[in-house]
Amino acid sequence: MRAIEVRGLRKGxxxxxxxxxxxxxVDEGEVFALLGPNGAGKTTLIRILAEGLSYDSGEIRVFxxxxxxxxxxxxxxxxxxxxxxxxxTVRENLEFYANLYxxxxxxxxxxxxxxxxxxxxxxxxxSGGFKKRLNLAVALLYDPKILVLDEPSTxxxxxxxxxxxxxxxxxxxxxKTVLLATHYMEExxxxxxxxxxxxxxxxxxxxxxxxxxxxxxxxxxxxxxGILRGTEAILREFRAIERENxxxxxxxxxxxxxxxxxxxLVEGGSEIRSIRIExxxxxxxxxxxxxxxxx
Amino acid sequence: MKARAVxxxxxxxxxxxxxxxxxxxxxxxxxxxxxxxxxAIWGGSSPPVVVHVGAVYFNESAxxxxxxxxxxxxxxxxxxxxxxxxxxxxxxxxxxxxVKAGRIDVLLVFPRGFGKxxxxxxxxxxxAYFDRSDPQKYQIASGVVKGxxxxxxxxxxxxxxxxxxxxxxxxxxxxxxANFSPSMVxxxxxxxxxxIDLKEEAVTGERPSPIKFYVxxxxxxxxxxxxxxxxxxxxxxxxxxxxxxxxxASPATAWDFLVGKMLSTFIVITASILIGVVxxxxxxxxxxxxxxxxxxxxxxxxxxxxxxxxxxxxxxxSMKATNALVNLISMPLLFLAAIVIPESILPRWARxxxxxFPLGTALKDLRLLEIYHRPPSEVFPDVAWIAINSLLMLLIxxxxxxxxxxxxx
Numbered sequence: 145m146r147a148i149e150v151r152g153l154r155k156g157x158x159x160x161x162x163x164x165x166x167x168x169x170v171d172e173g174e175v176f177a178l179l180g181p182n183g184a185g186k187t188t189l190i191r192i193l194a195e196g197l198s199y200d201s202g203e204i205r206v207f208x209x210x211x212x213x214x215x216x217x218x219x220x221x222x223x224x225x226x227x228x229x230x231x232x233t234v235r236e237n238l239e240f241y242a243n244l245y246x247x248x249x250x251x252x253x254x255x256x257x258x259x260x261x262x263x264x265x266x267x268x269x270x271s272g273g274f275k276k277r278l279n280l281a282v283a284l285l286y287d288p289k290i291l292v293l294d295e296p297s298t299x300x301x302x303x304x305x306x307x308x309x310x311x312x313x314x315x316x317x318x319x320k321t322v323l324l325a326t327h328y329m330e331e332x333x334x335x336x337x338x339x340x341x342x343x344x345x346x347x348x349x350x351x352x353x354x355x356x357x358x359x360x361x362x363x364x365x366x367x368x369x370g371i372l373r374g375t376e377a378i379l380r381e382f383r384a385i386e387r388e389n390x391x392x393x394x395x396x397x398x399x400x401x402x403x404x405x406x407x408x409l410v411e412g413g414s415e416i417r418s419i420r421i422e423x424x425x426x427x428x429x430x431x432x433x434x435x436x437x438x439x
Numbered sequence: 440m441k442a443r444a445v446x447x448x449x450x451x452x453x454x455x456x457x458x459x460x461x462x463x464x465x466x467x468x469x470x471x472x473x474x475x476x477x478x479a480i481w482g483g484s485s486p487p488v489v490v491h492v493g494a495v496y497f498n499e500s501a502x503x504x505x506x507x508x509x510x511x512x513x514x515x516x517x518x519x520x521x522x523x524x525x526x527x528x529x530x531x532x533x534x535x536x537x538v539k540a541g542r543i544d545v546l547l548v549f550p551r552g553f554g555k556x557x558x559x560x561x562x563x564x565x566x567a568y569f570d571r572s573d574p575q576k577y578q579i580a581s582g583v584v585k586g587x588x589x590x591x592x593x594x595x596x597x598x599x600x601x602x603x604x605x606x607x608x609x610x611x612x613x614x615x616x617a618n619f620s621p622s623m624v625x626x627x628x629x630x631x632x633x634x635i636d637l638k639e640e641a642v643t644g645e646r647p648s649p650i651k652f653y654v655x656x657x658x659x660x661x662x663x664x665x666x667x668x669x670x671x672x673x674x675x676x677x678x679x680x681x682x683x684x685x686x687x688a689s690p691a692t693a694w695d696f697l698v699g700k701m702l703s704t705f706i707v708i709t710a711s712i713l714i715g716v717v718x719x720x721x722x723x724x725x726x727x728x729x730x731x732x733x734x735x736x737x738x739x740x741x742x743x744x745x746x747x748x749x750x751x752x753x754x755x756x757s758m759k760a761t762n763a764l765v766n767l768i769s770m771p772l773l774f775l776a777a778i779v780i781p782e783s784i785l786p787r788w789a790r791x792x793x794x795x796f797p798l799g800t801a802l803k804d805l806r807l808l809e810i811y812h813r814p815p816s817e818v819f820p821d822v823a824w825i826a827i828n829s830l831l832m833l834l835i836x837x838x839x840x841x842x843x844x845x846x847x848x
C-alpha cells in the first residue's frame with residue numbers, strides 16, 4: 145500500500161518557487177530518502193506533510209486519505225532543529241508533548257528506556273546525539289505509522305551517526321515507513337530502499353540506489369586525494385567535483401582519462417596521496433543529472 | 440478545549456519560569472523591592488505642615504510690638520510640632536533674597552510704627568511676600584499664615600470688646616426697658632464682630648493609607664505590565680525556537696494554546712502579587728488582600744492585558760520589537776491610567792484614560808473596594824465594562840494567533 149502519494153505539488157514563497165510540481169509515491173514499510181542539496185525543496189515538502197504547511201496546488205494522500213489534521217496523526221516528525229525546551233529535563237520535555245498529543249504517561253517511560261535517554265538531565269546538557277534521539281522519541285510518542293526525519297545526522301559525529309542509522313533501520317524492521325531528507329549521499333545509500341533526487345523544487349529521478357547509479361551508465365570515477373592544485377583545467381574538461389582535498393572525476397573510460405588527470409595535477413604542483421578508480425555514487429549521479437555537486 | 444493540552448502548556452511554562460533566574464527576580468524579588476521602597480518613602484503618618492517664615496521688623500518700646508507678635512508665632516504648635524520656623528532678617532531686601540532662593544516660604548515685613556499703632560488700638564500694617572513658584576506650596580503657606588493672622592485679629596478684637604463692654608456696663612442707663620440690657624449689647628457686638636461661630640470638632644474618619652495605595656499600585660503594575668510582558672515573551676520564545684509550529688501542528692487548538700499561556704502567566708503573577716501583599720503586612724503591618732470581587736477584577740484585567748500582550752507579540756516580528764512596544768504602551772499607562780499615582784493629580788486631559796481604559800477602571804474599582812470598602816454592587820457596571828473589553832481583546836488575540844501561524848507557514 146502507498147503510505148504517501150504526492151501529485152503535482154506546488155509551493156512558492158513570493159517569486160521563489162520551492163516546489164515545482166512534485167510527484168512522489170512512498171510505499172508502506174520502506175525507507176525513502178529525499179536527496180538533494182540545500183534549497184532543493186526537501187524541507188518544504190516534509191513540512192507540508194508533517195507540519196501542515198500550506199501549499200499552492202496539488203494533492204497529498206496518506207494511506208489513501210487526503211492529508212488533514214486527522215491523517216497527520218499517522219506521521220511522526222523529527223525536524224532538523226531540536227524540539228526540546230532547554231530548561232526542562234528529558235522526561236519533562238516528553239511529558240509536555242505527551243500532554244499535547246494526549247498520550248498515556250507510560251509511553252514516556254517506554255521511549256526513555258528504548259532510546260536510553262538520561263531522563264533527569266536538562267535538554268541543554270544533552271549532546272547532539274542525545275538531542276536527536278530526544279527528537280526521535282517525540283516523533284514516536286503517539287506511535288505513528290510514518291516517521292519523517294529532516295537531515296537526521298546533520299551535526300553528529302561518526303559514532304552518533306552510526307547509532308542513529310541503526311535506530312532508523314530498527315524502525316524499518318518494525319514495519320514503519322520512514323521518509324528522510326538528507327544531503328548526505330552516504331546516508332541515503334546506507335539507509336534508503338528508494339531515493340528521490342531533488343533539485344530546484346523538482347524530483348529529477350527516483351529509484352533504488354542501484355537503479356540510480358545505473359543512470360551513470362558505464363561511467364566510472366577517478367578518485368584523487370591529496371593537496372590538489374591546478375584542478376581548474378580538469379573541472380573544465382571533465383565532469384568533476386572537488387571538495388576538501390578530494391577530486392572525483394566521472395569518465396567513460398578511466399584508463400584513457402587517468403593519465404590526463406594525473407598530468408594536469410602534477411603540472412599544477414599537486415601532491416597526490418592516493419588515486420583509485422571507483423564505481424559511481426549517488427553524488428556522481430546527481431552531478432551527471434544536474435551538473436553540480438550535492439553540497 | 441483539550442484540558443490535558445492546556446495543563447501540559449501550563450505545567451511546562453511554570454517549570455521553565457521556575458528555572459529562569461531573571462524571571463524569578465522579576466516575579467519574586469521585584470515585589471519585595473517595590474513594596475519596601477514605597478513603604479519606606481510613603482509609609483507612616485504625614486508630618487504636620489511647617490511654614491518657613493522670614494521676619495523684618497524694628498525695635499520699638501510700645502507694650503505690643505512686631506517682636507511680640509513674632510514671638511507668639513514662634514510658639515504656635517499643633518500636636519507638639521511648631522508650625523512656624525522663623526528667621527529674622529535685618530532688612531527687606533535680605534528677606535526677599537531668601538524668598539527668591541527658596542529658603543523661606545513667606546517674608547513678613549512690619550513697617551516702623553507697627554507696635555505703636557497696634558498698642559494704641561489703631562490698625563497695624565504688615566506686608567507679606569509669598570514665594571509663588573510652587574502653587575501647592577503657596578496655597579499651604581498662604582493658608583497657614585493668613586489663618587494665623589485671622590485668629591490673632593479675632594483674639595485682639597475680643598480683648599478690645601471686653602474693654603469696651605466694661606465701659607458700657609459701668610455707664611449703662613438703669614431706666615431702659617428690660618428688653619435692652621448690657622448682655623444684649625454684648626451679644627449684638629459679638630455677632631457683628633464674629634458673625635459665624637465655627638465650632639471645630641475632631642472626627643477620626645477612614646483615611647486611605649499610603650501603604651494600601653501603593654500595594655494596589657503594585658498589583659496594578661503586575662497585572663498591567665508584568666502579565667503583558669511575560670505572556671508576550673513566552674509566546675515569542677515558542678516562535679523563535681520553532682516549537683510554535685510544532686504545537687500548531689499538534690491536536691491542541693489556538694484556544695488551548697492561548698488559554699494555557701494565559702493561565703501559566705496568571706498563576707505566576709498571582710504568586711508574585713501574593714508575595715507583595717503578605718510582605719507588606721509582615722513589614723508595614725498594613726496591606727490589601729483583595730476579596731472575591733477584587734480578584735474577579737484582577738483576573739479580568741489580566742485577561743485584557745495578556746490578550747493585548749499576545750496581540751502585540753503576534754503583530755511584531757521579533758522579541759525585541761515586542762518588548763519595545765509593550766514598554767511603550769504600558770509605561771505611560773502606569774501613570775495616565777492612574778495606576779501608580781492618584782487620579783486626583785492627573786491633568787484634566789488624562790482623566791478619561793483613567794476612567795475608561797479598562798485597566799485604569801479596574802484599578803480605580805479595586806481601590807474603591809479594598810481601600811474605601813465600598814460595596815461590590817457599586818463597581819458591577821465597571822466590571823461588566825472590563826469583561827466586555829477583555830473578551831474583545833481575547834478574540835483579537837485569537838484572530839492574530841491564527842494569522843501568525845499562517846504567516847509562520
